[in-house]
Amino acid sequence: xxxxxxxxxxxxxxxxxxxxxxxxxxxxxxxxxxxxxxxxxxxxxxxxxxxxxxxxxxxxxxxxxxxxxxxxxxxxxxxxxxxxxxxxxxxxxxxxxxxxxxxxxxxxxxxxxxxxxxxxxxxxxxxxxxxxxxxxxxxxxxxxxxxxxxxxxxxxxxxxxxxxxxxxxxxxxxxxxxxxxxxxxxxxxxxxxxxxxxxxxxxxxxxxxxxxxxxxxxxxxxxxxxxx
Numbered sequence: 001x002x003x004x005x006x007x008x009x010x011x012x013x014x015x016x017x018x019x020x021x022x023x024x025x026x027x028x029x030x031x032x033x034x035x036x037x038x039x040x041x042x043x044x045x046x047x048x049x050x051x052x053x054x055x056x057x058x059x060x061x062x063x064x065x066x067x068x069x070x071x072x073x074x075x076x077x078x079x080x081x082x083x084x085x086x087x088x089x090x091x092x093x094x095x096x097x098x099x100x101x102x103x104x105x106x107x108x109x110x111x112x113x114x115x116x117x118x119x120x121x122x123x124x125x126x127x128x129x130x131x132x133x134x135x136x137x138x139x140x141x142x143x144x145x146x147x148x149x150x151x152x153x154x155x156x157x158x159x160x161x162x163x164x165x166x167x168x169x170x171x172x173x174x175x176x177x178x179x180x181x182x183x184x185x186x187x188x189x190x191x192x193x194x195x196x197x198x199x200x201x202x203x204x205x206x207x208x209x210x211x212x213x214x215x216x217x218x219x220x221x222x223x224x225x226x227x228x
Contacts, residue, residue: 002104002217003166006152006180007130009110011172012190012208013093014120016112019081020074024050027073033060046111046142046175047071047078079116086123090191092209094124101129104213105156108133109148109169131156144178149185168216170208177201186220 010016028035028051035054048071055062055070100106106129110117114135121127132155134148141147149169153162169180169187174197180187181200189201190208198204202220205211211219 001166002168002213004105004107004153004156004162004168005100005213005216006107006109006149006167006169006185008169008171008176009108009112009117009120011090012170013090013097013126014124015088015090016078016082019078019085019087020047020050023074023077023081024054026077027051027070028054028058030073031066031070033058033070047074050074075113079113082116082119087120089124090208092207092211096208096211097126097129099212105131105159107131107152107156108135109152110134111136111142111175113137131159143175144182146179146183149179149183153183168213168220170216171201173197174200188216188220 007013010020024047025035033055035058048067051067051070051074055067097106108117108121108130110133112120112135114133114137117133117135118127121130121133132152134152134155136142138151139145139147153167156162164183164185167185169176169183169185170190171177171180171187172189172191172193177187177189177197177200186202189198189204191206193201193204202222203216205216205219
């Protein structure tokens with residue numbers, strides 16, 4: 001039986017794609033770069049990767065300093081949009097959390113900044129559901145590094161020992177999947193993950209709504225059905 005479920009907030013529990021892309025447009029515009037026409041073609045996250053893609057597509061002159069400045073501004077624009085507009089839950093997310101609470105230890109390991117993560121959890125009413133929350137502010141190495149997962153395990157182990165065999169990560173992209181694999185835990189890809197990326201995970205579900213920790217556990221075991 002699964003004991004620990006690790007969640008990426010963005011893409012798995014919350015639909016932040018439109019907010020991220022709008023924030024990218026705002027940040028690029030502040031530096032005189034117009035990406036409005038092509039923004040939907042760029043990845044919504046990670047932020048730095050979306051900036052690199054936008055600058056390459058528009059053939060704007062750039063260097064690492066420019067990329068870092070725009071990424072910083074995009075993060076600030078995202079925080080502003082989030083506080084003003086809120087964010088939508090992914091289909092089935094609330095149902096899954098309600099079923100999971102009390103049946104497994106739930107933890108967040110997210111690429112979002114702490115302030116943004118706390119705001120999303122507070123707005124949704126999920127802030128009391130998680131045993132620990134690990135954000136981009138807690139580790140210097142973002143996914144695909146397993147540093148965030150390892151940090152979460154360290155916190156959870158203070159409550160009760162963590163078995164990697166009884167832990168499952170829920171991810172929405174290649175970096176999260178690879179971080180889980182490096183940490184030697186199972187991973188389920190969730191949502192609109194391209195097939196060539198989802199195949200790297202142990203299983204794939206289009207939505208969490210019809211699942212529980214037990215069904216996620218069964219789906220991701222070796223030799224079981226991989227897609228639902």
